[in-house]
Amino acid sequence: MLSGINGKKNGEVASSVIDVPVEPVAIEPVTIEPVPIEPVTIEPVPIEIVRFDGKNFQVWAEQMELFLKQLKINYVLTEPCPNATLGEKDASAGETKAAEKRWVNDDLTCRRNILSHLSDNLFNKYANRKMSAKDLWEDLKFVYMYEEYGTKISQVKKYIEFQMVDEKAVLDQIQELNCIADSIAAVGMPIEENFHVSVIVSKLPLSWKDLSIKLMREEHLPFWKLMELITKEEESRNGVKQIGEPPSDRARFYRANEGGSSGADIKPPPGFQRKYEPNSKNVSCYICGQKGHFSKNCWRWL
Numbered sequence: 001m002l003s004g005i006n007g008k009k010n011g012e013v014a015s016s017v018i019d020v021p022v023e024p025v026a027i028e029p030v031t032i033e034p035v036p037i038e039p040v041t042i043e044p045v046p047i048e049i050v051r052f053d054g055k056n057f058q059v060w061a062e063q064m065e066l067f068l069k070q071l072k073i074n075y076v077l078t079e080p081c082p083n084a085t086l087g088e089k090d091a092s093a094g095e096t097k098a099a100e101k102r103w104v105n106d107d108l109t110c111r112r113n114i115l116s117h118l119s120d121n122l123f124n125k126y127a128n129r130k131m132s133a134k135d136l137w138e139d140l141k142f143v144y145m146y147e148e149y150g151t152k153i154s155q156v157k158k159y160i161e162f163q164m165v166d167e168k169a170v171l172d173q174i175q176e177l178n179c180i181a182d183s184i185a186a187v188g189m190p191i192e193e194n195f196h197v198s199v200i201v202s203k204l205p206l207s208w209k210d211l212s213i214k215l216m217r218e219e220h221l222p223f224w225k226l227m228e229l230i231t232k233e234e235e236s237r238n239g240v241k242q243i244g245e246p247p248s249d250r251a252r253f254y255r256a257n258e259g260g261s262s263g264a265d266i267k268p269p270p271g272f273q274r275k276y277e278p279n280s281k282n283v284s285c286y287i288c289g290q291k292g293h294f295s296k297n298c299w300r301w302l
Helices: 002-019 057-070 093-116 120-126 133-145 152-161 170-186 193-202 206-216 223-238 249-256
Strands: none
Touching: 057 093, 057 133, 093 120, 093 133, 133 152, 152 170, 170 193, 170 223, 193 206, 193 223, 206 223
16 A cells, blocks of 8 residues: 555656756857967078188088078079060069169179178179179189189189289289199199289289389399389388388398399298198299299299
8 A cells, every 4th residue: 555655656756757847058159269379480590601712612602692592682693684584464664663673772782792701802803893793603603613623714714813902912912823823833734934924013903003114114024023123112112111221031032033043043031941742743833943842832932
Protein backbone atom coordinates (compact mmCIF):
# COMPACT_ATOMS: atom_id res chain seq x y z
CA MET A 1 0.00 0.00 0.00
CA LEU A 2 2.86 2.34 0.87
CA SER A 3 4.49 1.44 -2.37
CA GLY A 4 1.34 2.37 -4.19
CA ILE A 5 1.20 5.69 -2.47
CA ASN A 6 4.85 6.31 -3.18
CA GLY A 7 4.38 5.32 -6.78
CA LYS A 8 1.48 7.68 -7.05
CA LYS A 9 3.46 10.52 -5.59
CA ASN A 10 6.41 9.84 -7.84
CA GLY A 11 4.13 9.85 -10.82
CA GLU A 12 2.63 13.14 -9.79
CA VAL A 13 6.07 14.67 -9.32
CA ALA A 14 7.25 13.34 -12.63
CA SER A 15 4.18 14.64 -14.40
CA SER A 16 4.49 17.99 -12.69
CA VAL A 17 8.11 18.31 -13.79
CA ILE A 18 7.34 17.43 -17.33
CA ASP A 19 4.39 19.76 -17.54
CA VAL A 20 6.38 22.85 -16.43
CA PRO A 21 7.28 24.87 -19.56
CA VAL A 22 10.98 25.85 -19.93
CA GLU A 23 11.53 29.42 -20.96
CA PRO A 24 14.40 29.90 -23.49
CA VAL A 25 17.35 31.97 -22.30
CA ALA A 26 18.37 34.72 -24.66
CA ILE A 27 22.18 34.77 -25.25
CA GLU A 28 23.51 38.07 -26.35
CA PRO A 29 26.26 37.83 -29.05
CA VAL A 30 29.72 38.89 -27.89
CA THR A 31 31.43 41.36 -30.20
CA ILE A 32 35.25 41.19 -30.17
CA GLU A 33 36.82 44.37 -31.42
CA PRO A 34 40.10 43.85 -33.34
CA VAL A 35 43.20 45.26 -31.66
CA PRO A 36 45.02 47.61 -34.02
CA ILE A 37 48.59 46.46 -34.75
CA GLU A 38 51.05 49.20 -35.42
CA PRO A 39 53.44 48.45 -38.30
CA VAL A 40 57.02 47.85 -37.21
CA THR A 41 59.47 50.14 -38.97
CA ILE A 42 62.90 48.60 -39.42
CA GLU A 43 65.57 51.24 -39.60
CA PRO A 44 68.26 50.51 -42.20
CA VAL A 45 71.67 49.69 -40.81
CA PRO A 46 74.04 52.56 -41.61
CA ILE A 47 76.86 51.58 -43.92
CA GLU A 48 80.31 52.95 -43.16
CA ILE A 49 82.35 53.29 -46.33
CA VAL A 50 86.09 53.91 -46.36
CA ARG A 51 87.18 56.49 -48.92
CA PHE A 52 88.50 54.77 -52.03
CA ASP A 53 92.23 55.35 -52.62
CA GLY A 54 92.68 53.20 -55.71
CA LYS A 55 93.01 49.84 -53.95
CA ASN A 56 90.51 47.01 -53.34
CA PHE A 57 87.97 48.45 -55.74
CA GLN A 58 85.60 45.48 -55.69
CA VAL A 59 85.14 45.63 -51.90
CA TRP A 60 84.58 49.38 -52.00
CA ALA A 61 82.21 49.13 -54.97
CA GLU A 62 79.97 46.56 -53.23
CA GLN A 63 79.68 48.78 -50.15
CA MET A 64 79.00 51.82 -52.31
CA GLU A 65 76.26 50.04 -54.25
CA LEU A 66 74.52 49.03 -51.00
CA PHE A 67 74.75 52.60 -49.75
CA LEU A 68 73.26 54.02 -52.96
CA LYS A 69 70.52 51.38 -52.81
CA GLN A 70 69.57 52.54 -49.32
CA LEU A 71 69.24 56.06 -50.67
CA LYS A 72 67.10 54.67 -53.53
CA ILE A 73 69.21 56.38 -56.16
CA ASN A 74 71.21 53.42 -57.46
CA TYR A 75 68.88 53.09 -60.45
CA VAL A 76 70.60 56.00 -62.22
CA LEU A 77 73.68 53.79 -62.65
CA THR A 78 71.74 51.41 -64.90
CA GLU A 79 68.70 53.27 -66.23
CA PRO A 80 68.89 56.09 -68.79
CA CYS A 81 67.15 59.42 -68.36
CA PRO A 82 63.34 58.89 -68.75
CA ASN A 83 63.00 61.36 -71.60
CA ALA A 84 64.79 58.84 -73.81
CA THR A 85 62.48 55.93 -72.95
CA LEU A 86 59.01 57.34 -72.27
CA GLY A 87 56.82 58.29 -75.20
CA GLU A 88 53.43 59.91 -75.62
CA LYS A 89 51.67 56.55 -75.48
CA ASP A 90 53.37 55.47 -72.26
CA ALA A 91 52.75 58.54 -70.11
CA SER A 92 51.61 62.09 -70.30
CA ALA A 93 54.01 64.93 -70.93
CA GLY A 94 53.67 66.06 -67.31
CA GLU A 95 54.59 62.65 -65.91
CA THR A 96 57.52 62.40 -68.28
CA LYS A 97 58.81 65.80 -67.21
CA ALA A 98 58.44 64.92 -63.52
CA ALA A 99 60.26 61.62 -63.99
CA GLU A 100 63.02 63.36 -65.90
CA LYS A 101 63.44 65.97 -63.15
CA ARG A 102 63.60 63.26 -60.49
CA TRP A 103 66.21 61.33 -62.46
CA VAL A 104 68.39 64.43 -62.93
CA ASN A 105 68.26 65.24 -59.20
CA ASP A 106 69.03 61.65 -58.22
CA ASP A 107 71.87 61.51 -60.74
CA LEU A 108 73.41 64.63 -59.21
CA THR A 109 73.01 63.24 -55.68
CA CYS A 110 74.50 59.90 -56.72
CA ARG A 111 77.50 61.56 -58.36
CA ARG A 112 78.14 63.69 -55.28
CA ASN A 113 78.00 60.65 -53.01
CA ILE A 114 80.48 58.76 -55.16
CA LEU A 115 82.87 61.72 -55.26
CA SER A 116 82.63 62.28 -51.50
CA HIS A 117 83.79 58.70 -50.90
CA LEU A 118 86.96 59.09 -53.00
CA SER A 119 90.37 60.01 -51.65
CA ASP A 120 91.54 63.61 -52.02
CA ASN A 121 93.72 62.71 -54.99
CA LEU A 122 90.95 60.89 -56.84
CA PHE A 123 88.42 63.57 -55.93
CA ASN A 124 90.61 66.25 -57.49
CA LYS A 125 90.98 64.04 -60.55
CA TYR A 126 87.24 63.53 -61.17
CA ALA A 127 85.48 66.49 -59.51
CA ASN A 128 85.89 68.92 -62.40
CA ARG A 129 84.88 66.44 -65.08
CA LYS A 130 81.43 66.95 -66.54
CA MET A 131 80.00 63.46 -66.47
CA SER A 132 76.94 61.67 -65.14
CA ALA A 133 77.01 59.34 -62.16
CA LYS A 134 76.94 56.36 -64.53
CA ASP A 135 79.88 57.67 -66.58
CA LEU A 136 81.86 58.31 -63.39
CA TRP A 137 81.05 54.84 -62.07
CA GLU A 138 81.97 53.13 -65.34
CA ASP A 139 85.25 55.05 -65.55
CA LEU A 140 86.19 53.98 -62.02
CA LYS A 141 85.33 50.39 -62.87
CA PHE A 142 87.33 50.45 -66.08
CA VAL A 143 90.45 51.89 -64.46
CA TYR A 144 90.52 50.28 -61.02
CA MET A 145 88.58 47.03 -61.24
CA TYR A 146 90.58 45.76 -64.19
CA GLU A 147 93.73 47.23 -62.74
CA GLU A 148 93.55 44.63 -59.99
CA TYR A 149 94.09 42.02 -62.70
CA GLY A 150 97.21 43.83 -63.87
CA THR A 151 96.11 44.78 -67.36
CA LYS A 152 98.46 46.91 -69.41
CA ILE A 153 95.69 49.11 -70.74
CA SER A 154 94.55 50.27 -67.31
CA GLN A 155 98.10 51.18 -66.29
CA VAL A 156 98.73 53.11 -69.49
CA LYS A 157 95.40 54.90 -69.07
CA LYS A 158 96.37 55.95 -65.54
CA TYR A 159 99.73 57.17 -66.80
CA ILE A 160 98.18 59.23 -69.59
CA GLU A 161 95.38 60.73 -67.48
CA PHE A 162 97.53 61.47 -64.43
CA GLN A 163 97.36 65.17 -63.58
CA MET A 164 99.19 67.03 -60.81
CA VAL A 165 97.39 69.41 -58.46
CA ASP A 166 98.48 72.32 -56.30
CA GLU A 167 97.15 70.78 -53.08
CA LYS A 168 99.88 68.13 -52.97
CA ALA A 169 103.69 68.33 -53.10
CA VAL A 170 104.89 68.09 -56.70
CA LEU A 171 107.79 65.81 -55.80
CA ASP A 172 105.37 63.36 -54.15
CA GLN A 173 103.19 63.40 -57.24
CA ILE A 174 106.19 62.76 -59.48
CA GLN A 175 107.04 59.79 -57.29
CA GLU A 176 103.48 58.54 -57.75
CA LEU A 177 103.77 58.94 -61.52
CA ASN A 178 107.08 57.06 -61.42
CA CYS A 179 105.35 54.17 -59.66
CA ILE A 180 102.80 53.99 -62.48
CA ALA A 181 105.63 54.06 -65.02
CA ASP A 182 107.32 51.22 -63.13
CA SER A 183 104.16 49.11 -63.27
CA ILE A 184 104.05 49.63 -67.04
CA ALA A 185 107.72 48.71 -67.39
CA ALA A 186 107.17 45.61 -65.24
CA VAL A 187 104.72 44.17 -67.79
CA GLY A 188 107.16 44.59 -70.65
CA MET A 189 106.52 48.17 -71.79
CA PRO A 190 109.56 50.23 -70.74
CA ILE A 191 109.24 54.02 -70.93
CA GLU A 192 112.06 56.02 -72.52
CA GLU A 193 113.62 58.66 -70.24
CA ASN A 194 113.13 61.66 -72.55
CA PHE A 195 109.50 60.73 -73.05
CA HIS A 196 108.94 60.42 -69.30
CA VAL A 197 110.59 63.81 -68.70
CA SER A 198 108.28 65.41 -71.27
CA VAL A 199 105.26 63.81 -69.62
CA ILE A 200 106.26 65.17 -66.20
CA VAL A 201 106.67 68.69 -67.59
CA SER A 202 103.27 68.52 -69.31
CA LYS A 203 101.55 67.43 -66.10
CA LEU A 204 102.89 70.13 -63.76
CA PRO A 205 100.16 72.16 -61.99
CA LEU A 206 98.85 75.36 -63.56
CA SER A 207 100.60 77.46 -60.92
CA TRP A 208 103.92 76.11 -62.27
CA LYS A 209 103.22 77.52 -65.73
CA ASP A 210 106.32 79.76 -65.78
CA LEU A 211 108.64 76.89 -64.92
CA SER A 212 106.89 74.63 -67.45
CA ILE A 213 107.57 77.14 -70.23
CA LYS A 214 111.19 77.41 -69.14
CA LEU A 215 111.61 73.63 -69.14
CA MET A 216 110.04 73.29 -72.59
CA ARG A 217 112.73 75.58 -73.99
CA GLU A 218 115.51 73.30 -72.74
CA GLU A 219 117.20 71.52 -75.63
CA HIS A 220 118.64 68.81 -73.38
CA LEU A 221 116.74 68.00 -70.21
CA PRO A 222 117.75 64.72 -68.54
CA PHE A 223 115.78 63.42 -65.60
CA TRP A 224 118.36 64.46 -62.98
CA LYS A 225 118.34 68.06 -64.21
CA LEU A 226 114.56 68.17 -64.27
CA MET A 227 114.41 66.96 -60.68
CA GLU A 228 117.03 69.48 -59.59
CA LEU A 229 115.00 72.37 -61.04
CA ILE A 230 111.73 71.08 -59.61
CA THR A 231 113.31 70.55 -56.18
CA LYS A 232 114.63 74.12 -56.14
CA GLU A 233 111.27 75.50 -57.24
CA GLU A 234 109.33 73.60 -54.60
CA GLU A 235 111.74 74.56 -51.84
CA SER A 236 111.46 78.17 -52.95
CA ARG A 237 107.66 78.03 -52.91
CA ASN A 238 107.59 76.42 -49.48
CA GLY A 239 110.06 78.95 -48.08
CA VAL A 240 112.30 76.17 -46.79
CA LYS A 241 115.56 77.56 -48.14
CA GLN A 242 116.70 81.12 -47.58
CA ILE A 243 118.97 83.17 -49.83
CA GLY A 244 122.57 82.10 -49.43
CA GLU A 245 121.66 78.83 -47.71
CA PRO A 246 123.34 75.72 -49.19
CA PRO A 247 121.10 73.52 -51.35
CA SER A 248 119.50 70.36 -50.04
CA ASP A 249 121.10 66.92 -50.36
CA ARG A 250 118.77 66.09 -53.24
CA ALA A 251 119.56 69.28 -55.19
CA ARG A 252 123.28 68.88 -54.47
CA PHE A 253 123.12 65.29 -55.69
CA TYR A 254 121.41 66.22 -58.96
CA ARG A 255 123.94 69.01 -59.52
CA ALA A 256 126.79 66.50 -59.10
CA ASN A 257 125.31 64.56 -62.02
CA GLU A 258 125.41 67.57 -64.34
CA GLY A 259 128.37 66.21 -66.26
CA GLY A 260 126.33 63.24 -67.37
CA SER A 261 128.13 60.62 -65.27
CA SER A 262 126.53 57.28 -64.76
CA GLY A 263 124.82 56.45 -61.49
CA ALA A 264 127.47 53.87 -60.65
CA ASP A 265 130.23 56.55 -60.53
CA ILE A 266 128.45 58.85 -58.09
CA LYS A 267 127.75 58.15 -54.46
CA PRO A 268 124.31 59.09 -53.19
CA PRO A 269 123.88 61.64 -50.38
CA PRO A 270 123.93 60.43 -46.74
CA GLY A 271 120.87 58.40 -45.84
CA PHE A 272 120.10 57.45 -49.44
CA GLN A 273 119.92 53.70 -50.00
CA ARG A 274 119.43 51.62 -53.08
CA LYS A 275 116.44 49.35 -52.66
CA TYR A 276 115.71 46.17 -54.55
CA GLU A 277 112.55 44.22 -55.06
CA PRO A 278 112.43 40.44 -55.61
CA ASN A 279 110.48 40.75 -58.87
CA SER A 280 112.62 43.54 -60.34
CA LYS A 281 115.78 41.62 -61.25
CA ASN A 282 115.16 41.77 -64.98
CA VAL A 283 113.75 45.31 -65.04
CA SER A 284 115.92 48.21 -66.14
CA CYS A 285 115.54 51.49 -64.30
CA TYR A 286 114.78 54.25 -66.82
CA ILE A 287 116.49 56.80 -64.56
CA CYS A 288 119.97 55.31 -64.21
CA GLY A 289 119.73 52.56 -66.83
CA GLN A 290 120.83 49.79 -64.47
CA LYS A 291 118.98 46.54 -63.84
CA GLY A 292 117.82 45.16 -60.52
CA HIS A 293 115.51 47.88 -59.25
CA PHE A 294 112.53 50.00 -60.19
CA SER A 295 112.91 53.72 -60.76
CA LYS A 296 110.89 54.49 -57.64
CA ASN A 297 113.67 52.80 -55.63
CA CYS A 298 116.56 54.34 -57.56
CA TRP A 299 118.95 56.22 -55.26
CA ARG A 300 119.24 58.84 -57.97
CA TRP A 301 115.62 59.69 -57.29
CA LEU A 302 115.05 58.97 -53.58
